[in-house]
Amino acid sequence: MLEPHRGLGAVAVLPPRPAGTEEGFLDLRRQFLSPLAGGFAHFLRPPGPVLEYPASMVVNIAIIGSGPAGYTAALYASRAGLEPLLFEGLQPGGQLTITTEVENYPGFPDGVQGPELMDLFKKQCARFGTRFVEFQPIAKVDTSSRPFTLTTTSGDEHKAHSVILAMGARAKLLGLEKETELMGYGVSACATCDGALFKDREVVVVGGGDTAMEEATFLTRFCPKVTIVHRRDYFRASPIMLERARANAAIEWKEFRSVVDIQHDDKKQVTGVVLEDPRDGSKEDYSCQGMFVAIGHQPNTEFLGEEFDRDEVGYLKIEGGTRTSVEGVFAAGDVHDPAYRQAVTAAGYGCAAALEAQRWLEAEDLA
Numbered sequence: 367m368l369e370p371h372r373g374l375g376a377v378a379v380l381p382p383r384p385a386g387t388e389e390g391f392l393d394l395r396r397q398f399l400s401p402l403a404g405g406f407a408h409f410l411r412p413p414g415p416v417l418e419y420p421a422s423m424v425v426n427i428a429i430i431g432s433g434p435a436g437y438t439a440a441l442y443a444s445r446a447g448l449e450p451l452l453f454e455g456l457q458p459g460g461q462l463t464i465t466t467e468v469e470n471y472p473g474f475p476d477g478v479q480g481p482e483l484m485d486l487f488k489k490q491c492a493r494f495g496t497r498f499v500e501f502q503p504i505a506k507v508d509t510s511s512r513p514f515t516l517t518t519t520s521g522d523e524h525k526a527h528s529v530i531l532a533m534g535a536r537a538k539l540l541g542l543e544k545e546t547e548l549m550g551y552g553v554s555a556c557a558t559c560d561g562a563l564f565k566d567r568e569v570v571v572v573g574g575g576d577t578a579m580e581e582a583t584f585l586t587r588f589c590p591k592v593t594i595v596h597r598r599d600y601f602r603a604s605p606i607m608l609e610r611a612r613a614n615a616a617i618e619w620k621e622f623r624s625v626v627d628i629q630h631d632d633k634k635q636v637t638g639v640v641l642e643d644p645r646d647g648s649k650e651d652y653s654c655q656g657m658f659v660a661i662g663h664q665p666n667t668e669f670l671g672e673e674f675d676r677d678e679v680g681y682l683k684i685e686g687g688t689r690t691s692v693e694g695v696f697a698a699g700d701v702h703d704p705a706y707r708q709a710v711t712a713a714g715y716g717c718a719a720a721l722e723a724q725r726w727l728e729a730e731d732l733a
């Protein structure tokens with residue numbers, strides 16, 4: 367039988383258990399949780415109150431991250447009656463909330479918008495009792511003693527018997543001095559977010575992977591000319607995305623070129639980029655009014671301590687499925703996966719992490 371309060375006792379924000387059937391109690395919980403599942407608008411809400419419950423309470427599973435991996439882990443853990451606490455971070459829904467059409471998530475033959483997909487994920491785990499902590503990123507995970515202590519950026523502490531790390535990854539930048547200075551003045555790392563601001567402008571997109579192809583194709587909705595700048599002539603992009611971009615008459619190509627500088631006017635508006643041919647070092651000025659950086663991602667693992675084994679980029683190393691180097695802490699999705707990085711693989715890892723955490727909690731007699 368489901369025990370909704372196992373591990374956390376009486377959570378202050380939840381209604382008291384009424385007399386009557388288990389189903390009646392679950393109905394009440396669903397009504398209570400329904401505002402959390404109230405549509406896309408919740409992603410736009412200002413910071414809300416943090417869940418309140420006695421500091422001595424220990425949750426069974428704390429999940430850090432709210433992309434496909436985090437929400438799927440929460441779905442499995444909550445359906446197992448483990449009442450997970452999910453820290454959504456500053457970008458609830460993760461990377462998919464800044465993408466448009468997702469055509470490769472199974473079950474959506476006509477495609478689905480990224481934000482809508484994540485809203486459905488969230489509704490599904492809310493239905494089974496997942497609790498969410500919004501806009502309170504975790505700054506530290508103390509694994510020196512059990513239960514683990516998670517500290518938010520505002521200093522609140524939460525105790526958990528086990529942790530699932532599902533923080534995902536973020537867009538990488540080229541590292542040019544002017545890149546961050548001109549961010550918002552014509553430099554962007556997200557065409558979906560900023561593309562409409564570049565209506566009728568000519569822009570460059572840097573990169574040769576699927577992100578670059580997708581962003582360039584998307585930008586042709588607004589821009590008469592989009593130039594893909596790539597440092598070699600081999601593209602990591604999948605053939606279908608590359609072909610789609612190749613077939614788009616508004617896209618031009620600059621292969622064997624790197625952006626080494628960004629030009630701007632006295633109002634800091636981008637006016638062009640300096641391209642260098644890595645084969646001979648020759649340079650050329652290239653006129654454009656915007657630059658989109660689409661060169662991959664960096665896993666969000668910097669706040670973790672040295673006890674977590676990572677590769678040279680920062681991806682968590684895992685063994686036997688989703689186990690990290692710290693017993694009782696599991697990883698799911700883009701935090702450990704530089705190879706696939708897909709919503710569906712992240713969701714699969716989220717499922718695996720929840721099952722492994724559940725088995726571990728049972729073996730340790732903690733839940």
Ligand code: NDP
Pocket residue numbers: 468469470539540572573574575576577578580597598600601602603604624660661662663705706707708
């Ligand atoms: P990738 O790692 O696949 O590609 C990064 C690209 O950026 C490469 O062409 C790389 O060049 C280039 N690059 C990296 N660093 C630099 C640099 N410093 N200067 C210039 N160029 C650089 O990342 P993506 O974000 O494109 O894709 C990641 C994953 O997400 C992939 O698995 C992809 O399939 C998936 N994805 C799927 C989408 C979809 O299905 N709708 C959309 C977007 C992504 P080089 O090859 O020379 O190293």
